[in-house]
Amino acid sequence: MSDRAMGLLIQVIILLMVFLTIGAILSWVILDPNLTWDQRLIGGGIAVVMIAILLGVTVTCVFKGGRVRIG
Secondary structure (H helix, E strand, C coil): CCHHHHHHHHHHHHHHHHHHHHHHHHHHHHHCCCCCHHHHHHHHHHHHHHHHHHHHHHHHHHHCCCCCCCC
């Protein structure tokens, strides 16, 4: 398997893991009736930060030829 194919495979796995994590946090934040608004804001903030990091990594991977590099 070439470097590019390996990089893309790793990227897809990372994307899936991050999306599952974001989904779990958002569902917990939205569905849990016991949370206060402060806790909801913190949980939502974490999810937003994760999405921003995910987009940064994805854009970096695309422009660096599929190799996983952050920054």
